[in-house]
Amino acid sequence: MSDPLRELPRWLETANAIVDETRRLILDAVARGFAHRLKADDSFVTDVDVAVERHLRARIAENFPGHGVIGEEFDATDAGAELRWTIDPIDGTHSFRFGVPFYGTLLALLHGETPVLGVIDMPGLSLRVSGARGLGACANGAPLRLADADGPVEREIVATGDRAQFEKAGKLAHYERLTREHPVVRTYSDCLGHVLALQGRVGAMVDFGLHLWDVAATQAIAPEAGARFVCLERRALAGSDAHHDVVFGKPAVVERLLRLLA
Amino acid sequence: MSDPLRELPRWLETANAIVDETRRLILDAVARGFAHRLKADDSFVTDVDVAVERHLRARIAENFPGHGVIGEEFDATDAGAELRWTIDPIDGTHSFRFGVPFYGTLLALLHGETPVLGVIDMPGLSLRVSGARGLGACANGAPLRLADADGPVEREIVATGDRAQFEKAGKLAHYERLTREHPVVRTYSDCLGHVLALQGRVGAMVDFGLHLWDVAATQAIAPEAGARFVCLERRALAGSDAHHDVVFGKPAVVERLLRLLA
Numbered sequence: 426m427s428d429p430l431r432e433l434p435r436w437l438e439t440a441n442a443i444v445d446e447t448r449r450l451i452l453d454a455v456a457r458g459f460a461h462r463l464k465a466d467d468s469f470v471t472d473v474d475v476a477v478e479r480h481l482r483a484r485i486a487e488n489f490p491g492h493g494v495i496g497e498e499f500d501a502t503d504a505g506a507e508l509r510w511t512i513d514p515i516d517g518t519h520s521f522r523f524g525v526p527f528y529g530t531l532l533a534l535l536h537g538e539t540p541v542l543g544v545i546d547m548p549g550l551s552l553r554v555s556g557a558r559g560l561g562a563c564a565n566g567a568p569l570r571l572a573d574a575d576g577p578v579e580r581e582i583v584a585t586g587d588r589a590q591f592e593k594a595g596k597l598a599h600y601e602r603l604t605r606e607h608p609v610v611r612t613y614s615d616c617l618g619h620v621l622a623l624q625g626r627v628g629a630m631v632d633f634g635l636h637l638w639d640v641a642a643t644q645a646i647a648p649e650a651g652a653r654f655v656c657l658e659r660r661a662l663a664g665s666d667a668h669h670d671v672v673f674g675k676p677a678v679v680e681r682l683l684r685l686l687a
Numbered sequence: 688m689s690d691p692l693r694e695l696p697r698w699l700e701t702a703n704a705i706v707d708e709t710r711r712l713i714l715d716a717v718a719r720g721f722a723h724r725l726k727a728d729d730s731f732v733t734d735v736d737v738a739v740e741r742h743l744r745a746r747i748a749e750n751f752p753g754h755g756v757i758g759e760e761f762d763a764t765d766a767g768a769e770l771r772w773t774i775d776p777i778d779g780t781h782s783f784r785f786g787v788p789f790y791g792t793l794l795a796l797l798h799g800e801t802p803v804l805g806v807i808d809m810p811g812l813s814l815r816v817s818g819a820r821g822l823g824a825c826a827n828g829a830p831l832r833l834a835d836a837d838g839p840v841e842r843e844i845v846a847t848g849d850r851a852q853f854e855k856a857g858k859l860a861h862y863e864r865l866t867r868e869h870p871v872v873r874t875y876s877d878c879l880g881h882v883l884a885l886q887g888r889v890g891a892m893v894d895f896g897l898h899l900w901d902v903a904a905t906q907a908i909a910p911e912a913g914a915r916f917v918c919l920e921r922r923a924l925a926g927s928d929a930h931h932d933v934v935f936g937k938p939a940v941v942e943r944l945l946r947l948l949a
Contacts, residue, residue, distance in 0.1 A: 519844065519871060520844070523843070523844055523888055523889070523890075524886070524887075524888040525844060525883060525888045525889065526812075550788075550812070581785070582781065582782070582785055582787060587866075587871065587872055587873060588866045588867070588872065589870055589871070604849075604850045605850070608851055609781060609849065609851070610849055610850065610874070611849060611874040611875075611876065612872070612873045612874045613873075613874075614873065621787060624786070625786075626785055626786040626787045627785070627787065628785075
């Protein structure tokens with residue numbers, strides 16, 4: 426049987442090309458203005474989230490017939506496929522709605538349950554991180570390979586979500602311990618913290634209560650970028666969804682955080 | 688007696704031109720790499736902080752003879768002058784040292800004790816906000832005039848410093864109240880939060896324990912940008928320095944935060 430991932434290099438190239446298109450779509454919408462509303466779960470959704478996910482699904486169907494899709498705004502397709510794409514059209518919609526440029530598009534490919542390709546695009550910062558198994562990672566086209574902490578790990582910046590995110594995940598004690606025990610914690614939530622950790626700019630990120638589409642791209646890119654990625658807990662939810670509590674970044678900083686949160 | 692501020696338009700133009708120079712200096716240093724060390728107060732300083740402040744002081748001396756200077760890295764000059772410039776060469780040195788692009792140069796002009804001109808430059812984000820009394824405010828050259836909150840104020844993002852900053856200011860109770868009571872609080876500390884609040888992207892910022900050079904530029908720009916600026920407390924320190932606890936941003940959001948922190 427031939428390797429089901431033999432076309433991964435071409436798929437990564439295609440995924441990046443598709444996300445070039447959604448970046449233009451998003452920046453056009455920012456320039457033009459867009460509508461927003463609150464969803465049943467009290468989070469924002471905008472016309473742009475929906476348009477970007479539609480665009481990604483159409484391009485995936487064209488380019489990857491037979492692959493499944495799991496996205497934030499619509500039902501999953503081909504849920505039983507060996508290869509499935511996960512989509513978060515706009516991660517950080519709250520920032521996006523208010524014009525804070527810390528939002529992004531997340532696209533990942535799962536082989537079975539394992540993320541093997543990831544693209545994180547932040548149009549508002551002109552920043553893209555991508556990678557795939559065995560192919561390394563890139564930031565804006567340049568190879569990305571982070572060095573471990575080269576100084577005291579307690580000085581490194583740790584990114585995390587806000588208090589409400591930990592509260593919703595039932596993990597307020599972890600938030601309290603993190604913000605009390607580590608001297609430099611910043612709520613660089615969503616893809617902002619993910620990208621900064623993959624670049625080694627923040628030492629690590631602690632992110633709780635994530636959907637698969639929030640975490641799959643980072644999980645695929647992390648080992649290729651030299652980052653350690655640890656899933657502390659995966660809580661099953663209704664349907665095929667689950668919540669993931671994760672820590673990732675420079676190995677020495679992740680090690681410190683695992684001890685601190687244990 | 689002639690108006691001592693009659694030349695404010697020219698001074699604002701000159702200040703922006705000088706900060707164009709420090710932006711280049713900073714971006715060159717980022718590309719080249721730079722040395723860093725810990726100061727006595729356990730905060731980082733880099734070769735770049737020192738070089739930028741020297742450059743600003745030299746240009747101020749050339750362009751504004753007779754004006755005083757108050758800066759973070761060197762002693763004040765002409766402390767008794769009617770017009771004094773305040774300098775924070777790199778606000779957010781901790782971010783700068785680690786490559787997180789959320790640092791900036793702050794330059795302001797005081798008339799007596801009152802800030803009347805401010806420039807905030809963020810080289811890592813290619814973002815500049817500036818303004819002066821009666822001359823309006825600009826973001827990257829475009830007029831900046833923020834609208835008040837156009838939706839529920841409790842949905843607006845509030846920027847703040849991290850827990851350690853409140854602890855150092857002896858105001859931990861304020862931090863606890865803020866992060867518990869407001870649903871969306873992000874530690875967009877230093878000039879990042881200042882710029883986002885002046886742009887109306889975050890609803891407001893709560894920033895405690897600031898030096899004069901951390902706050903003067905924002906205080907000068909805020910009324911010109913349509914933002915409300917409130918100093919909750921000013922604590923005298925040794926010499927002419929003081930710590931400022933401030934809240935600024937969209938009037939309706941500032942109002943909510945004043946109630947919440949009262």
